[in-house]
Amino acid sequence: MTSQTFDPTSLPEHDNVPGNAYAYCVRLTQPLFMQTGRMIAYYPAGGGQIRFEPLVATSMRGMVAQRFSSPLYSRDWVVATGQGHVLLGDRGYDINSYDLDDGNLTVRAANLLAFDASLELKESIIPGFLTLLGTGKFLASSSGPVIFVEPPVRVDPEALVGWADCPAPSLHFDAGWMGNFLGAARGALLGTRSGEERQYDFTGAGTVLLQSSERMIADPHQLRRLEGEVQGLPVGQLQHLQQVITSRLQQQQQ
Incomplete structure (x- = not known):
């Protein structure tokens, strides 16, 4: 079995890797927000470097504060800076890019893979969703x-x-x-x-x-949200919730 071998001269600028819907190549020229664990390889340009900084410990606090307004998800995102090509994948799911032009788009948080720093992210009022505002490109994964x-x-x-x-x-x-x-x-x-x-x-x-x-x-952040809400429940409601969880576990084990 043979397949094409890629290098910076043969990789696309901003597109799926040819013949592969599960991998996407970004030519990094500006800061890029991306979920942790989604970078699978990168080529720095001209002997330079590409940095991946956690949002909670980035050197660009001002920009991050203006562009990423969702504390619930901030621990699981990084901002990539530098020059070069970055290859992204997401557990074998399809990856597509989308362009917003002064737009307003709400996307399931588990599907959002990366977005340009020209866009602004806010947490949607609907649990499990994030809203992107402005003009720029973003990547989303999907099951099919x-x-x-x-x-x-x-x-x-x-x-x-x-x-x-x-x-x-x-x-x-x-x-x-x-x-x-x-x-x-x-x-x-x-x-x-x-x-x-x-x-x-x-x-x-x-x-x-x-x-x-x-x-x-799957979105692990839903559990964090529930854990926060459980803190304010009285004993009676906690006991009822325990019954619900026990019943669901028994149903799943059948």
Whole structure:
């Protein structure tokens, strides 16, 4: 089996590695925000160096404070600086680049791979999502190729990658599911929800990004968010939450 061998002269400037949807090459000329653990190789230009600084210990605190406004996620991001080519990968998921032109895009945090320092990142009011504002390029991974649809549309939450220039979605529950789980007690206890029972409902103008799979990319930050919220619960609610967790664990082990 033979394959092409790449070097800085044959790598693309800003594109997927030829014939490989799972690896992307950035020609670094300005600061780039990227998730930790996503750099797989790099070529410094002209004998220089490329630096990867954690956001919590960077020498560019002023720029980071202006461009990255999400304390929940800041521990797992770095800013890359220097000149050269950087190769990125994300656990074998498809990687695509997108251009924002004075835009407003909200993307699932687990899917966001990297973005130009010309963009501004804020934490969305919807848990697990981040919002990018401004003009620049960003990279996102997905389980399978991404498709673009226009509202009005209802989508499976696990297939949703993000949405651009349209209002945030509302939740829509299937009428039959609501009848069977009156009061939502059984649904909350067993966690029996899927895209057929619960959907995100988009209205208005804009674009919705969907991955061609219901295999949602795991987001460890959701656990951090829950841990923070648990701190304020009284004993009775903690005991109920313990029952819910025990039931879910038993269901998963069956």
